[in-house]
Amino acid sequence: MAESGAVADIGVPNANHALWMRAALLEADLAPLHGDVPVGCVIVSADGVELARDHNRREQNADPTAHAEVLAIRAAAGKLGKWRVERASVFVTLEPCPMCAGALINARVARVVFGARDPKAGALVSLFELGGDLRLNHRFEVVSGVLADEASARLRGFFAKLRAAPAADSAGTQGDSSVGVSVPSSGEGAAGNAPPESAT
């Protein structure tokens, strides 16, 4: 699409933040299909070219590190053929946790744009401010609240379905299942719309 005006030197223009966040939201929508909390991430080069996108696959992969950001940053680095994903902008629907913030610092990204805050695990504004910590060897710009309501609505809907689903046991998600990838969820087919026994 046509872009007018100068591109910011460290990433895509602000006007495109919502556009890329929409793509991240679409990616988030794929996570509940395999019982995962809906969080999506898209990584864009300074030239405005998409490098990678992925969504939370923690339950699907039985992998505590399979957050959307980690999967996407690995894919972006793989595409570039180097671990430095410099000058890239990262669009993620939920505020990154400490693990993901660490991965993004290590990848040397230029900017992280997120939607909903995560008061229980957020590491960019809520609990920590890792993106701007002067003690670390890299910092990036943080933009919060882009399409936050839409990201929050997805998370609320996901957890509401979990609570409504006939629980195999009652130990699953209690009061703290509002927002956040850190919320313990009882995996298998927990989401009401999960396909019955798909492969793997």
Ligand SMILES: [Zn+2]
């Ligand atoms: Zn994370």
